[in-house]
Amino acid sequence: MTNQKSIHQTPIQIAIAGLGFGESVHLPALTSNPEFQPISLWHPRNKRLLEASQKNKLKIHENWDDLLSDANVEAIILATPPEPRYKLAKEALQAGKHLLLEKPVALNANEVAELQKLALSKKLSVAVDFEYRAVPLFMQAKRILEEGSIGDPWLVKLDWLMSSRADQSRPWNWYSEVEKGGGVMGALGTHAFDIIHWLFGPTKSINALLSTSIKERTNPLTGNICQVTSEDIALIQQNIIGVNNNQLIPTQISLSAVTKQGRGCWIEIYGSKGTLILGSDNQKDYVHGFGLWLTKSGEKTKSISPDNDLAFSTTWTDGRIAPVARLQSWWAESIRTGNPIVPGLSEGFASQKVVDKARESNNAGQKVFI
Numbered sequence: 001m002t003n004q005k006s007i008h009q010t011p012i013q014i015a016i017a018g019l020g021f022g023e024s025v026h027l028p029a030l031t032s033n034p035e036f037q038p039i040s041l042w043h044p045r046n047k048r049l050l051e052a053s054q055k056n057k058l059k060i061h062e063n064w065d066d067l068l069s070d071a072n073v074e075a076i077i078l079a080t081p082p083e084p085r086y087k088l089a090k091e092a093l094q095a096g097k098h099l100l101l102e103k104p105v106a107l108n109a110n111e112v113a114e115l116q117k118l119a120l121s122k123k124l125s126v127a128v129d130f131e132y133r134a135v136p137l138f139m140q141a142k143r144i145l146e147e148g149s150i151g152d153p154w155l156v157k158l159d160w161l162m163s164s165r166a167d168q169s170r171p172w173n174w175y176s177e178v179e180k181g182g183g184v185m186g187a188l189g190t191h192a193f194d195i196i197h198w199l200f201g202p203t204k205s206i207n208a209l210l211s212t213s214i215k216e217r218t219n220p221l222t223g224n225i226c227q228v229t230s231e232d233i234a235l236i237q238q239n240i241i242g243v244n245n246n247q248l249i250p251t252q253i254s255l256s257a258v259t260k261q262g263r264g265c266w267i268e269i270y271g272s273k274g275t276l277i278l279g280s281d282n283q284k285d286y287v288h289g290f291g292l293w294l295t296k297s298g299e300k301t302k303s304i305s306p307d308n309d310l311a312f313s314t315t316w317t318d319g320r321i322a323p324v325a326r327l328q329s330w331w332a333e334s335i336r337t338g339n340p341i342v343p344g345l346s347e348g349f350a351s352q353k354v355v356d357k358a359r360e361s362n363n364a365g366q367k368v369f370i
Contacts, residue, residue, distance in 0.1 A: 011037035012098075012335055015061065015073045017088065019043045019052045021102060022079030025318065027056060029325035030077075032314055035332035042067050044080075064088070068095035075125075075335065078102060081174050082181025086111040093118045093126070098335050100127040100328065103194075104186040104355065105348040107179075112352050116345040127331040127341045128348040130194045134323035134330075136306035137292045141267075141278050142199055143307070144294060146244075151273030153200060153242060156251040160188050161262035162283055165214065165232050172217035176228040183230030184257045185210070185355050192253055193354040194347055195267070200251075201243040202350060207367040208358035209235045213258045232258045236358060237367075264289075273297050287319030 014036050016022040023041075030036045042061045043049040053060045061067035067076070068091060075098035078085055086106035092099055093115065105112045105128055119126045132138050144150070165175070165184075175182035197203070210231040219226045236253040256262060265286065266279030274296040282289030292304040312322040327343075334341035353370060361368045 015040040017042045018079035103190045109353040112349040125334040130343040131323040134326035136310040140306040150271030155270040157268040158253045161259040165257035171220040172226040178230040193351040204239045207237045208361040210362040285319040
């Protein structure tokens with residue numbers, strides 16, 4: 001939780017770079033927290049930047065270098081598409097700015113490691129927006145696992161079956177290019193791997209099958225039919241090293257962006273003393289709609305609510321905002337105290353390493369070790 005004494009200090013002055021998720025989620029989350037003062041916006045398209053500036057009554061930096069040289073900007077939230085994120089993050093760190101990065105952090109784990117080394121040398125706090133760690137029912141699930149209520153995990157299944165890309169008329173864009181960080185692995189896989197690491201432990205080995213169901217889409221700028229090189233389905237088997245008992249936990253992950261009437265996000269955990277299920281069929285909001293069910297051996301299934309200390313103090317119609325606001329508050333505390341932020345680049349590296357190895361496994365047609 002945020003250090004209560006720090007709210008009496010001068011707010012940390014923030015710029016937001018990238019105006020999709022940045023404007024719709026990060027900005028309202030920031031304005032709810034007295035730790036922060038959003039002061040500036042940046043976007044590569046000037047028209048979009050001016051529209052956001054007028055709407056939110058914030059100044060703009062039309063030039064990225066001007067933003068980096070602005071001494072009033074102490075920290076930057078980078079919510080751009082994945083491809084430019086590594087370069088922008090590296091330049092921001094070199095300019096002495098704290099960062100909150102969307103995921104995937106970069107296009108490969110080596111780039112994440114470089115950012116981590118630079119951040120450490122500059123003594124800067126870099127958070128990564130793995131916001132499921134800040135969702136009350138996910139936090140409750142972790143608490144139940146740590147209490148040993150279901151015993152040793154014997155099998156973990158994570159199904160994340162969405163329909164966001166199932167419409168074949170949806171236009172071609174950066175998401176369609178694996179070289180630009182597009183695909184279900186970056187959109188869902190990075191979150192899924194971090195959730196598994198957080199709840200259970202690190203990945204030891206992985207066997208992955210990636211596929212592209214919709215192989216062509218229309219470029220809206222040219223009208224041309226373009227090839228889709230990014231995957232829209234990923235089937236993954238992992239061995240996880242359980243941090244509590246150091247035993248291997250077989251884990252199965254199914255990811256899809258093209259499942260019409262998909263079942264949403266469900267995590268099933270089968271243990272030696274019971275079963276824990278966490279899931280939601282809500283495809284429009286990844287917080288609202290989740291439920292948590294615990295079944296202990298010989299007992300009836302119980303619906304579990306989050307403990308009072310895990311509940312959000314403020315909520316929004318858009319369920320994404322509250323967990324992002326909570327994660328931002330952790331970031332503020334890290335900036336104030338100099339303590340490491342979790343989730344940060346260490347967690348970003350671990351997740352991206354599994355993404356890289358999944359692609360290696362798919363290309364080789366065999367299991368690979370981390």
